[in-house]
Amino acid sequence: MKRIFLSPLRIRQRLPLVICSLLLTAITIFGVISYLGVRKATLKAGQTRMLSLSQQLSDMMSTSAHHLASGAYTESNNPAIANFLQSQGKDSVTETKTLLGELLRDTNYVAVRILDLAGRTMQKAATARVELPLPNSEIESLALHKHDSALLGNMYCVGSVVYYPILAAIKNNNSTIGYMVKWRKLQTRTRSVDQFSRLIGTDAKLYLGNADGSLWTNMSSPVEAPPKNNGNKNQILQYSRSGREVFATLNPVAKSPWVLSVEFSKSTLLQTATNFVYWLLIGGGIILMAGIFFAWLLARNLTGPLVKLTRASSQMASGNYAAQVPVDRLDEIGKLARSFNAMATQVQHSKIQLEERAENYKLLFEKNPMPMWIMSATTLYMLEVNEAATSHYGYSKEEFLKLNAKELRPEEDIPRFINTITTGTAARKKHGIWRHRKKNGSIIMVDMTTDIIRYNNEEAILVLSNDVTEKLKAEAELVRHRNIHQEIITETKIRAREQEREELGKELHDNINQILASTKLYLELARTGNKNLLQDAIEKSYANINFAIGEIRKLSKELVGPVFDRSLKDSLQQLTKELEAITPIHITFDANGFDEAEVDENIKVMIYRVVQEQLNNILKHAAASEVRIVIKTSCGTLQFSIEDNGVGFDVTKKPEGIGLRNIDDRVKLHQGKFDIQSSPGDGCRIAIEVPLHNPGCSTFTHEFNEPFPGTKPF
Numbered sequence: 001m002k003r004i005f006l007s008p009l010r011i012r013q014r015l016p017l018v019i020c021s022l023l024l025t026a027i028t029i030f031g032v033i034s035y036l037g038v039r040k041a042t043l044k045a046g047q048t049r050m051l052s053l054s055q056q057l058s059d060m061m062s063t064s065a066h067h068l069a070s071g072a073y074t075e076s077n078n079p080a081i082a083n084f085l086q087s088q089g090k091d092s093v094t095e096t097k098t099l100l101g102e103l104l105r106d107t108n109y110v111a112v113r114i115l116d117l118a119g120r121t122m123q124k125a126a127t128a129r130v131e132l133p134l135p136n137s138e139i140e141s142l143a144l145h146k147h148d149s150a151l152l153g154n155m156y157c158v159g160s161v162v163y164y165p166i167l168a169a170i171k172n173n174n175s176t177i178g179y180m181v182k183w184r185k186l187q188t189r190t191r192s193v194d195q196f197s198r199l200i201g202t203d204a205k206l207y208l209g210n211a212d213g214s215l216w217t218n219m220s221s222p223v224e225a226p227p228k229n230n231g232n233k234n235q236i237l238q239y240s241r242s243g244r245e246v247f248a249t250l251n252p253v254a255k256s257p258w259v260l261s262v263e264f265s266k267s268t269l270l271q272t273a274t275n276f277v278y279w280l281l282i283g284g285g286i287i288l289m290a291g292i293f294f295a296w297l298l299a300r301n302l303t304g305p306l307v308k309l310t311r312a313s314s315q316m317a318s319g320n321y322a323a324q325v326p327v328d329r330l331d332e333i334g335k336l337a338r339s340f341n342a343m344a345t346q347v348q349h350s351k352i353q354l355e356e357r358a359e360n361y362k363l364l365f366e367k368n369p370m371p372m373w374i375m376s377a378t379t380l381y382m383l384e385v386n387e388a389a390t391s392h393y394g395y396s397k398e399e400f401l402k403l404n405a406k407e408l409r410p411e412e413d414i415p416r417f418i419n420t421i422t423t424g425t426a427a428r429k430k431h432g433i434w435r436h437r438k439k440n441g442s443i444i445m446v447d448m449t450t451d452i453i454r455y456n457n458e459e460a461i462l463v464l465s466n467d468v469t470e471k472l473k474a475e476a477e478l479v480r481h482r483n484i485h486q487e488i489i490t491e492t493k494i495r496a497r498e499q500e501r502e503e504l505g506k507e508l509h510d511n512i513n514q515i516l517a518s519t520k521l522y523l524e525l526a527r528t529g530n531k532n533l534l535q536d537a538i539e540k541s542y543a544n545i546n547f548a549i550g551e552i553r554k555l556s557k558e559l560v561g562p563v564f565d566r567s568l569k570d571s572l573q574q575l576t577k578e579l580e581a582i583t584p585i586h587i588t589f590d591a592n593g594f595d596e597a598e599v600d601e602n603i604k605v606m607i608y609r610v611v612q613e614q615l616n617n618i619l620k621h622a623a624a625s626e627v628r629i630v631i632k633t634s635c636g637t638l639q640f641s642i643e644d645n646g647v648g649f650d651v652t653k654k655p656e657g658i659g660l661r662n663i664d665d666r667v668k669l670h671q672g673k674f675d676i677q678s679s680p681g682d683g684c685r686i687a688i689e690v691p692l693h694n695p696g697c698s699t700f701t702h703e704f705n706e707p708f709p710g711t712k713p714f
Helices: 011-076 079-086 093-103 136-144 190-200 271-317 332-366 387-393 397-401 411-422 469-527 531-559 568-582 601-622 659-669
Strands: 109-116 121-126 150-152 156-158 161-172 175-185 204-210 236-241 244-253 258-265 372-376 382-385 430-437 443-455 458-467 586-590 626-634 637-644 673-678 684-691
Touching (some): 011 150, 011 161, 011 175, 011 204, 011 236, 011 244, 011 271, 079 109, 079 121, 079 161, 093 109, 093 121, 136 150, 136 161, 271 332, 372 387, 387 397, 387 458, 443 469, 469 659, 568 586, 568 601, 568 626, 601 626, 601 637, 601 659, 601 684, 659 673, 659 684
Antiparallel strands (some): 109 121, 109 175, 161 175, 236 244, 372 458, 430 443, 443 458, 626 637, 637 684, 673 684
16 A cells, blocks of 8 residues: 555644644635625626616716707797797797807707708708718607607717707697707716715726617727627626626616616626635634644644653563553543553563563473474474483483484384375374383383474474373273173173073973873873773863973073063063962052053063063072162153072172172163172062163162161162
8 A cells, every 4th residue: 555645744734734724624615615605695796786777877977968858848848949940941030040059058069950841851950060960760769759849869979079958849739840950079078077986986997888789889989889788777796897807787768778887897886896805815724834833733742752662662572561651631642551561560570470480381391291393394303301301211311302302202103204294194282092112221101292383483293192001001901801701791690690500401301391291192192092080181181281381381481582562661560479379479560650652662571671681680689578669850861670588699709600799780781770789588679770861870879778677778
């Protein structure tokens, strides 16, 4: 972006210049608007004055013309002149000549004529040898307007003198018998000119002319005719005369074919506006000078603190954070100075805190218990190292700083390390397990965490090394134990399957096989044909077969997974009722608070098998008379317990059977918790908790852990 022309100037110079420019612009705009307003008002007032003055002069001229016409009419109606015309110039000749001579005593008149109706000259008299035309058009006009008895005619220029005729009708008994024409010279006396100048102004001009434009005069000589105004009485004309702009008005003069024109120069009419502009320029100049002076004072007042502020800022930029700006003002600049001082103080405090923080970071790096070092991102040579690294790797600080990162790795790992660095896979905050070699040559496994930083103006890599050799060994040992545990689980499953097959074989051999063998004997008796034993053999065979079917159904039900036609709750209730029917054990089943809709089908099967297994254990080993089963769902978990009041056992000893191990395996398969509490003579209680939706909920609540009546709490 280009710099504007004010950019090289200082604020102290720019501010007065801008203020003065705005002030000058305001004065100019105000002056132009004021001048235009004054000019318009002056023109309007001058034009109004011209119209009024022109009308007054026109009225004066009309009055003068009326007096001249009236005088001529009185003079023309002398009885001698009338008698002279009636006698065709034969009578009263001497009296007529004498009368005409007396009319010429006024030096303004140069000739008099007596005309008959045909326009013939019957008598005339003249004081100068001037050929003046007959005013035929005026005679015709006077004849046509019978109500006019006298009028003035058009002006004529003969030589350099302007003349005009005065026509008067000669009447006898109200009948026109002829005309008298008096030629008068148009001239103005000096006194009249002075009076006229005082009346309309020294720069105003008065012109008189014929209405047809044939002749115009300035009352002493012919002049150029002004433009026509198309008969508009109140029209102001503007044109140029003798190289200057003028305004003029045109007004007709009554009792004559004349037009009166009053001219004012444009400069005269605008003199008031010109004077206003003159004084406005003087006032504006004074205001501008005062504005320049006050702008200079304002600039010094404003920029003085700014100069101090700039100087303090330069000192701060050079590192002197203690620089302050003197404050002795309450305005915005004072607030700015105080803010700067506060900022300088804060920067100084921040600098101190930053230095302390840098020292803390340095201390954190050097005294960190984890091995750390900084290496160049390009050369891979060490730039800095902490005490933990030198101690752990067996080097001194000087020796470690001479190392290249490749020297900490076995030879076979160096290509992969170089490839990781050069291909950019070692991104910011990268983690990974690497093999490192100590000074004594031993290999350790380290978890490396790296980050890209700037150190001494170059790109570097911050490395955090965590020796995980023992951790990896422990994890390997844990995996080994898990494998062993899995092998035990597999072995248990195989043993359980073999035991189940053994139990099945025993059940088939000792029970069902014996029943079927008895049935076979009965059927062989029936085949002998002994009618006495036939009926009894058939009935016993039928009963044995039904009993065998029931035993087979019972055995199948124990072996095949349950099918919940109705619900887990109903299946468990049916299981407990069947057991109560064939044993002396009383079983209490509590399913209050159990929402089966939250439980998965696999978990239902697991619970059913656990109940079967534990009830079988109670029947075989507990010698119990009371059993309590509680199942409920709470906080996204399934809580389940079975208690008995049997003989109990020592839980610290390894059990001979695999029933409890099967229960534990089934529960862990669903990420559940299995707890068993028992002691000799105090019965046994198993508690199971399996997560459904929210495994993080609290487990084993007080209500769930409430002991069975007659047993000790656990």
